[in-house]
Amino acid sequence: MALTTDTLTIWMNKFADKVNTNKQYLSDLDTPIGDGDHGFNMDRGMTAVKEKLATKPADLTSGFKTIAMALISTVGGASGPLYGTAFLEMAKKSASTNDIGELLDAALAGIEMRGGAKPGDKTMVDVWNTLVPEVKSGNLTEEKIKDAVETTKDMIAKKGRASYLGERSKGHIDPGSQSSGYLFEAMFETEGLL
Ligand code: ADP
Ligand code: MG
Numbered sequence: 001m002a003l004t005t006d007t008l009t010i011w012m013n014k015f016a017d018k019v020n021t022n023k024q025y026l027s028d029l030d031t032p033i034g035d036g037d038h039g040f041n042m043d044r045g046m047t048a049v050k051e052k053l054a055t056k057p058a059d060l061t062s063g064f065k066t067i068a069m070a071l072i073s074t075v076g077g078a079s080g081p082l083y084g085t086a087f088l089e090m091a092k093k094s095a096s097t098n099d100i101g102e103l104l105d106a107a108l109a110g111i112e113m114r115g116g117a118k119p120g121d122k123t124m125v126d127v128w129n130t131l132v133p134e135v136k137s138g139n140l141t142e143e144k145i146k147d148a149v150e151t152t153k154d155m156i157a158k159k160g161r162a163s164y165l166g167e168r169s170k171g172h173i174d175p176g177s178q179s180s181g182y183l184f185e186a187m188f189e190t191e192g193l194l
Contacts, residue, residue, distance in 0.1 A: 014186035016046035045075035064091035101136035
């Protein structure tokens with residue numbers, strides 16, 4: 001389906017609200033296998049995004065750029081540059097398409113290139129890699145989003161802070177995968193987007 005500046009804004013506002021509601025939970029997930037800041041980082045970033053998007057972007061490309069810049073300058077940690085890259089890649093891609101599947105493909109490729117994580121490394125890549133194809137085939141469901149997030153629980157982290165724990169990272173949901181799960185839920189709930 002085609003993305004517009006209106007559906008992009010609705011999608012981001014829903015994502016911001018989910019992150020805000022669950023910021024403590026996201027930081028609690030980051031406590032045993034990280035430094036406990038993921039929810040607060042993401043909430044700071046998405047609050048800034050919501051404020052920026054209160055002014056309607058001229059087009060999709062400038063909308064994506066605004067989001068990327070807000071995230072890069074406010075989120076920090078590993079996730080700020082990674083989410084920032086995802087939106088920057090979508091900004092670039094939006095010069096030639098407004099198809100959500102193609103845009104998400106570009107975002108995932110950017111995250112993988114920037115962070116060097118592969119599927120199975122217990123990072124946000126796991127959720128994106130599982131769910132982008134579901135978006136493209138029109139088969140995304142809430143159940144699949146929950147499963148993709150939950151699947152990271154039994155993985156051993158190979159990238160990021162959690163990788164310092166090795167085997168002990170097992171048994172905990174990856175916080176960046178959970179926040180990415182909210183991004184896909186928000187997408188799923190945005191009428192006319194998928
Ligand atoms: P930090 O680890 O610097 O405190 P955050 O807590 O905000 O940053 O974000 C942690 C999340 O970032 C992890 O749960 C994971 O999903 C994601 N992440 C970390 N490193 C990578 C990487 N190299 N590639 C993809 N995602 C990563
Ligand atoms: Mg952290």
